[in-house]
Amino acid sequence: MATVATHQTGGHAHDPNELDYLAAKGFKSWALTLDHKRIGIMYLVAVLMSFALGGVLALLVRLELFTTGHTIMSAAQYNKVFTMHGVVMVFLFIIPSIPAAMGNIFLPIMLGTKDVAFPKLNLASFYIYCFGACFGLYALLHGGVDTGWTFYTPYSSKFSETPVIPMIFAAFVMGFSSILTGVNFIATVHKMRAPGLNWRRLPLFVWSMYATSIIQVLATPVLAITLFLLIFERAFGLGIFDPSMGGDPVLFQHFFWFYSHPAVYIMIVPGMGVVSELICTFSRRAPFGYMFIAMSSLGLALLGFLVWGHHLFVAGMSEYATMVFSGLTFLVGIPSGVKVFNWVTTLYKGSISLESPMLYGLGFIFLFTIGGLTGLFLAMLAVDVHLHDTYFVVAHFHYVMVGGTVIAFIGGLHYWWPKFTGKMYNERMAQVAFGLVFVGFNVTFLTQFVLGSRGMPRRYYDYLPEFQSLHQVSTMGSWLLGAGFLVMLVMFIQSLTSGKKAPRNPWGSAALEWQTPTPIPFHNFLEQPVITRGPYDYHLATEEELAHD
């Protein structure tokens, strides 16, 4: 890394388009680009728009639950709104969020290479995502789907009167986009690393992308097959999930969760990768237990395939099957715990500064720990039978998905923003937004743990009066959360329109992506970097490398 050209050296002049990947203008320069950074930006815009849509739907759900009975919508509308919230957030936002947006922009740079292994495939995966999203929007504009994002049969196959097939087809198509990104990243990590960048010097973000890609490639085809069967079931009465034709509705749940549980790790493992970067950069210290953090990502990827049955603890599986899945589910706690312990120990004897990305990094550790520990409640069979399908589960997975992945995604966005936009943002506003998001999130979802353990089932349009005060607190929390995201939106727009020019390395990081100039050159580096140390070896980095400019 010592030989990275950080300043323009030598006498030969560069084409301006070579010096800034954002320099080329015009629709075609974006629509037909093969540059991984531009594809990443297009993904980022798409997932942020999806996040806004899903967020508005979430606020509507919370608003409806502010009072018992009818508040702003009917039961049938409520069912559609919470289903669309889930579908949009899972398939359009959170699965592509970190891998397809940030992974695309930074994975090749972190590897010291010009692009991903298959740039055309990369662009194709973006268009496949858009194609799938169009079907989702079609279903949304035709009133939305009311099956829940899990599409359980026989409700989805025989009973629902909403446009289920376009919605399932959307998820089916977007799966291919996910598979192609995964294939691309695996090939890139294996074959495109810069000279000297061995596996022990890979950034932890790259390790997490690698683990995620393996899951995407292995698990997503199962979802495709399942959704394909469901389309046939609904359109032609295939009967594979229909008991009156010798099928089994519970089989659908096995198929569905065989993908969708690993998908949970497609969502959270990238978040862990981002947080590893944040913790190291802002404590100026190499991670404690680097190999353990890296291997725990792979461990989670593997274990993720073995625990789908815990979604079926009360669905009518045999007592012995539940025993096996309960035991395996506990094992997930081990690599998750290893990560948390290593992050906290990394802080020990560090040189810690609390800029906004680090606030998200530390927030992640707190929220993810709560999300992980409440997972233990649900792994315990006897306790799960009471908590299954209640608000406790809703709170648990929001702590992992929002408190974990979304917080990491937003933290990563703050962290890498100066590098890929070339602009700084208002740090004070960023901290205010963090405060609102952090407090709002906890108010919204801590209350839901209590709602759930007291017996409030999920997906209820109306509820008994005894639950009203907790629901109201939760709804007010959602307003704080929404306000936080609004402040953040204003802050980022302000940064784009009038932000200060970002220096090369505003955080003083030793990692490779901060060594290349800002704005990022079209080919990522002006000269081929040769890696001589790890990305976190602050004691080996030169002062010039750690300097802001």
Next chain:
Amino acid sequence: MFLQPLIDAVEPVSSTVQMPAAMSEGAESIDWLFYGIYWFSVVFIVGITGAMLYFVWKYRRRPGVSAAPTKDHTGLELFWTILPLGMCVVMFHVSYKTYITNAIAAENSMEIRVRGQRWSWSFQYPNGESEPTQLWLPIGKPIRLIMSSSDVLHSFYVPAFRLKKDTVPGMYSQIAFTPNKLGDAQIYCAEYCGAGAAEGSGGHYSMLGQVKIVTAEEFEKHMKEISKMPDGMTPDKWGQELYVKNNCATCHSVDGSAGTGPTFKGVYGRKETLTTGQQVEVDDNYIRESILRPQAKIVKGFETGNMPPFVFTDEKIEALIAYLKTVK
């Protein structure tokens, strides 16, 4: 939680901050596990967050002070891999043992059939009598519920027993427990099952019911009551009561408005065209058949209704016929 033994069997049964009242033997063992893991988690979170905040403060960035280079420590890594593994083994063992102990039905259990249908529950007692919405149980008697669904997935959930199980079309599922407190317990549906298109026509959220835990004498008395017409009532009035109690109104209106099934307004004696094209007159025998075997002769235009069969005694069917004659 600590007060629980002192207020045993005093009504109303008290709840704790995070858990509703426990009304079965198994429920108390689950509360013990829940609060055990809860306090374990609290200690863990306070420890992790405390260490994190302490390090952030203690090692805050200062000019001239740089971070110490990281030295890996395999012993520490093994420590925090193996210790949690051991804890997980213990938690798994205790929770599975509790689960399986609660799942096994006692030899002398009373078997009751539970049927879920959109959006109500019905219960059939060992004597063949059935009733909707309310499940009466004698205190102290081991109970085994054998459950099924007539349409989509549902989940029979009673927080006071800490029990739930999905009801699946084409399959029987079961739960076992022994109620040990007198009083009412709430029944919910915990597996999403949709909602009617019209406002107020019901849905997943309204698929509720009550467990009524009573003494053995009261239970016997209730069993006698539900099988016969209450004293001083006429058959058409009893039929109207059955219409309300069995949630017939979810699909069949009495004011002529459209629903999932044909309206009951003027139904008796009406000429209907079936899906087969055949014409029938709605008479006593047609009504009887439509209650016991709803799919036998479906009125054209109501193919998707999917009404489940209702197991009623002759007396109840006759009362319903008497009531339908009065709906004009």
